[in-house]
Amino acid sequence: MISKKILEAFHLTGEGLALEGGQEQSRLFDKTVLKPVYDESYYNQIAEIFNQLENPAYRISKHLKANNGHYSFMGYGATMYEAGFEVDDRLKEKLLVSNAFHEALKEIATSLLPKTDDPWSRAHRLLWQGERLEATSDMAIFVNHLLNQLPIYDEALQIIHSDLSSNILFHETLAPLIIDFSPAVAPKSFADAVLICDSIAWGSQPLASLELLKSNINFKESVLYAVAFRVATIACFDKYDMNRLQKEWQAYQTIWDYVLE
Structure with a gap:
């Protein structure tokens, strides 16, 4: 049960409607989506970045401020509800959205992205900062072996969205919608590769979808990473x-084997 103080902070009433997807913890109140926030300082900073990224090529679910002047209150954050539906396919269109979104992100200095220490950010440090897991478990040994096989990846770094596959929604008449910003500092081609690889691994898209990435000079590197x-x-x-x-x-x-053939 969400407390009355939290609802009042975001000018909401009622119990809200539970939404599917994500971690099943979001609730819809009329035109506002309310969900838990686990690192409020980080969330407030990335919300400020995300809200700057409006573009005619796509829509964004903008973050809303609470009555304390911040984007979070007592462990919750709110975004504007925007209509859209998830699809597993339409990968060419998703890549076009990615191109437009990352062109906008390119204008924001990487130094403005705040630090956090969740599992995803730790994994990014393994990839881009050369860190390795302490080899005290089978999992760590397996992952370190995988990381040690990665080739040099020579491409400019920028802020990216590292989880676009299921976070681009479509609409019959409106532009595609980008939700749930998962930023990282990495090559843009890596973001596209994650989108396509996730669509193959979990979205039932054919392995041949990797061909959509082959125009990139770092095709092999982006997919392996x-x-x-x-x-x-x-x-x-x-x-x-x-x-x-x-x-x-x-x-x-x-997917790994495909690019190494």
């Missing part, structure tokens, strides 16, 4: 074991 990122992220969660890691690897292994 995308797979390594997803597998490494599992190892960065305390709650997961080797069985869960193997499930993730099995979902992405054919």
Whole structure:
């Protein structure tokens, strides 16, 4: 039950409607979506960045301020509700949205992206800062071996959205909608590779979808790093074991093998 203080802070009433997707913790109140926030300082800073990224090529679900002047209050944040539906396919269109979104993100200095320490950010440090897991478990040994096989990836870094596959929604008449900003500092081609690899691993899209990325000079590097990122992220969660890691690897292994053929 969400407290009355939180609802009042975002000018909301009622119990709200539970929304599907994500972590099943979001609730819709008329035109506002309310969801838990786990690092309020980080959330407030990325909300400020995200709200700057409006563009005719896509819509964004803008973050709303609470009555305390911040984007979060007592562990919750709110965004404007925008209509849209999720699809597994339409990958060419998703890549066009990614292009427009990352062109806008390119204008924002990477130094403005705040630091956090969740499993995804730890996985990014493994990829881009050369960190390695302490080899005290089978998971850590497996992931370190995978990371050590990665080639040099020579491409400019910028702020990216590292989880676009299921966070681009479509509409019959409106521009595509981008939700749930998951920023990182990485090459733009990596963001596209994560989008396509996730769509293959979990969205039932054919392996041949990788051909959509082949025009990029760093095709091989981007795909290998995308797979390594997803597998490494599992190892960065305390709650997961080797069985869960193997499930993730099995979902992405054919992609890894495809680019190494």
